[in-house]
Amino acid sequence: MSVAPRMKTYLQLVKFEHTVFALPFAYAGMLLASMQTQGTGWPGLGVVVWVTVAMAAARTAAMGANRVIDRFIDARNPRTAGREVPSGKVSPAQAWALVGISLVVMAFAAAQLNPLCLALLPLAVVFLIGYPYTKRFTWLCHAWLGVTDGAAAAGGWIAVTGHFAPGAWVLWAVVIFWMIGLDVIYATMDRDFDVKHGIKSIPARFGIRRALRIAAASHALTFALLLLVGVVTGASGWYYLAAAAMGVILLYEHRIVNPDDLARVNVAFFDANMWLALTMLAGVVVDVTWRTLT
Numbered sequence: 001m002s003v004a005p006r007m008k009t010y011l012q013l014v015k016f017e018h019t020v021f022a023l024p025f026a027y028a029g030m031l032l033a034s035m036q037t038q039g040t041g042w043p044g045l046g047v048v049v050w051v052t053v054a055m056a057a058a059r060t061a062a063m064g065a066n067r068v069i070d071r072f073i074d075a076r077n078p079r080t081a082g083r084e085v086p087s088g089k090v091s092p093a094q095a096w097a098l099v100g101i102s103l104v105v106m107a108f109a110a111a112q113l114n115p116l117c118l119a120l121l122p123l124a125v126v127f128l129i130g131y132p133y134t135k136r137f138t139w140l141c142h143a144w145l146g147v148t149d150g151a152a153a154a155g156g157w158i159a160v161t162g163h164f165a166p167g168a169w170v171l172w173a174v175v176i177f178w179m180i181g182l183d184v185i186y187a188t189m190d191r192d193f194d195v196k197h198g199i200k201s202i203p204a205r206f207g208i209r210r211a212l213r214i215a216a217a218s219h220a221l222t223f224a225l226l227l228l229v230g231v232v233t234g235a236s237g238w239y240y241l242a243a244a245a246m247g248v249i250l251l252y253e254h255r256i257v258n259p260d261d262l263a264r265v266n267v268a269f270f271d272a273n274m275w276l277a278l279t280m281l282a283g284v285v286v287d288v289t290w291r292t293l294t
Helices: 004-015 016-038 045-069 073-074 091-112 115-120 122-136 141-161 166-197 204-208 208-233 239-255 265-293
Strands: none
Touching: 004 045, 004 166, 016 045, 016 091, 016 141, 016 166, 016 208, 016 265, 045 091, 045 122, 045 141, 073 166, 091 115, 091 122, 115 122, 115 141, 122 141, 141 166, 166 204, 166 208, 166 239, 166 265, 204 208, 208 239, 239 265
């Protein structure tokens, strides 16, 4: 296989387009931290570059590990049997090599930022690699994913400041509950398979109807935390306007998915949440630019 098709296969393996979920929140944390500590929304090109590299590498490592660890489960599930590792397009050894390279890149990027980013690396690796195993033991696996992805927002903050602060914690909480909700919605597609094969998830444990209620409650808390981010960081009205738009997106997401019709789960999972993440970033960019100029 030539280089271009091979690269496309690896990008499909890690669903690189889904990087759009966590990366905007990492940028948001970075910009808000810069605004609070430096009085300007621009943290410097070096920070932007290394945060981007670290986050992309972290997500590539996490997805690569997820795919190779879950390859036997995926092979039995008609929805996932065509994925790159179970279908043989990428060997387990190749997938692990991608994970290893990504972790090295992530470590190098963290070292360019500050000592705290580097010190937290081992803990980050535990969470990045550990998620596929949690679904074998607990239906709280969605929370593990939320904590893992939420670290991107907090990571963007500490990349600028070198320490935690209330804004970092609240941003982390936003992504935790956002991810719990969207992952529960996504897991409804595999509810019957999970029950049959002993895979743990909230839909498998509580049924689809109650699972969607749990997802809705998680997203209601997400919206409340989005508002708290504005309070903690002294945001302008531009941020709250974006937060209101994100609330509408979350509401839309739950309007198009119901227990009797899961046909639009992928729209709710990818399209709606992509726009939510981009709206968050746009709101923060406009907010910090406004405050920097005024």
